[in-house]
Amino acid sequence: MAEVIEVKNLKKYFPVQKSVIEVLLSKKIEYIRAVDDVSFKMEKGEVLSLVGESGCGKTTTGRILVGLEEPTDGKIVFKGKDVTKLSKEEFRKIRKHLQMIFQDPYASLNPKMKIGEHLEDPLLIHNIAENREAKELALQMLERVGLVPAEQFYNRLPYQLSGGQRQRVAIARAMILKPEFVVADEPVSMIDVSLRASILDLLMSFKAEYSLSMLFITHDLSVARLVGDRIAVMYLGKIVEIGETRKVIHHPKHPYTAALLSAVPSFLKREINIEIIGDVANPREPPSGCRYHPRCPFAKEICSKEEPKLEGKGHLVACHFPLDLDL
Ligand SMILES: Nc1ncnc2c1ncn2[C@@H]1O[C@H](COP(=O)(O)OP(=O)(O)OP(=O)(O)O)[C@@H](O)[C@H]1O
Ligand SMILES: [Mg+2]
Structure with a gap:
């Protein structure tokens, strides 16, 4: 299969905002290492689920x-x-070709713009269609995402729609350009549980129709498992495990992945009980060696000294003592 996107040694350090006094007292600039040396590839038509707890650098x-x-x-x-x-x-x-669907469908729409204009705008900006044709495409897309009668939805403002309907608009706006790569950032986490499955189905139907590649960000492993061909697990700015969904779920190698799985045992063959010790570390001062070592029940001396490399064939893990589980 053709490779669509490759990320190599990606880093994003945000300078920490300091008070005037702090700046005067110390010249050193501190950084939050939100993304710290992340590499992966994605193929055409592939969904990669990116999981990990809050603040690990997914967004x-x-x-x-x-x-x-x-x-x-x-x-x-x-x-x-x-x-x-x-x-x-x-x-x-x-x-x-690169689109993003955000977690909060209300914040991602302009409260003063009609729903129809949200869909026409990208067509006009990218010179894909004009006036009447743009409106026609917008109406077709509204119908495609289930907002019918389309003429009625076209003229509404975002506040006149429910959360689920607004997320349909956000999906429609991303898809109207027939992108090749989409980032869906927690697209159902703010939506009523009863509507989540239908929104996921809608997203997946576009994925199949356009053979698009999707980075699906979620902190929910059961959703990651449903939609992802592969799963990548992030911890404090780094990918600690990546592989085919089936392998990561049933044969997790990283203690962090296993701990996340032990919290959602329903789809496992057997229950496990692997804990995460303490709270998530401060990304301004990540722990030495393996960043997970202070929270890992299996950590040994080397773990605080040497950073493990992300290694393996197909199913990669960054751990000095990978697990061998069958769940
Ligand atoms: N614009 C910014 N300026 C400064 N720090 C930022 C900025 N954006 C993110 N961060 C910090 O970078 C780290 C990673 O944030 P990010 O939003 O990528 O995490 P996340 O995995 O998406 O978390 P969540 O699950 O809560 O959405 C956090 O410590 C966050 O506070
Ligand atoms: Mg996020």
Whole structure:
């Protein structure tokens, strides 16, 4: 299968905001290492689920991939081209192939713009269609995402829609450009549980129709398992495990993955009880060696000293003492 996107040694360090007094007292600039040396590849038509607890860098990774955030370091190769090296004008041309769907469907829509205009706008900006044709495409798309009668929804404002309907608009807006790569950032976590399955089905139907590649960000392993061909597990800015969904779920190698799984045992063959010790560490001062070592029940001396590399064939893990489980 053809490779669509490759991320190489991606880093994003955010300078920490300090008070005037702190700045005067210390010249040192501190950084939050939100994404710290992340590499992976995605193929055409593939869904990669990105999981990990709050603050581990999932959204930042997604935003960098679609050009909403500049990386501090590293490369993003989209269909053979390093997009981090493109000029603004060159990047604008490929921007339509890279779309993002956000967690909060209300915040991602303009409260003053009609629903129809949200769908026409990208067509006009990218010179894909004009006036009557743009409206026709917008109406077709509204129908495609189940917002019928389309004419009625076209004229409504975002506040006149439910959360689920607004997320359908956000999906429609991303899909109207027939993108090749989409980042879906927790697209159902703010939606009523009863509507989640239908929104996921809608997303997956576009994935199949356009053979698009999707980075699906979620902190919910049961959703990651449902939608992902592969799963990547992130911890404090790093990918600690990545592999085919079946392997990561039933044969997790990283103690962090196993701990996340032990909290959602319903789809496992047997229950496990692997704990996570303490709270998530401060990304300003990540622990030495393996960043997970202070919370890992299996940690040994080397774990605090040497950072494990992400290694393996197909199913990769960054751990000095990978687990061998059959769940
Ligand atoms: N613009 C920013 N400026 C400063 N720090 C930021 C910025 N965006 C994110 N961060 C920090 O970077 C780290 C990673 O944040 P990110 O939003 O990528 O995590 P996440 O995995 O998406 O978390 P969640 O599950 O809560 O959405 C966090 O410590 C966060 O506070
Ligand atoms: Mg996030």
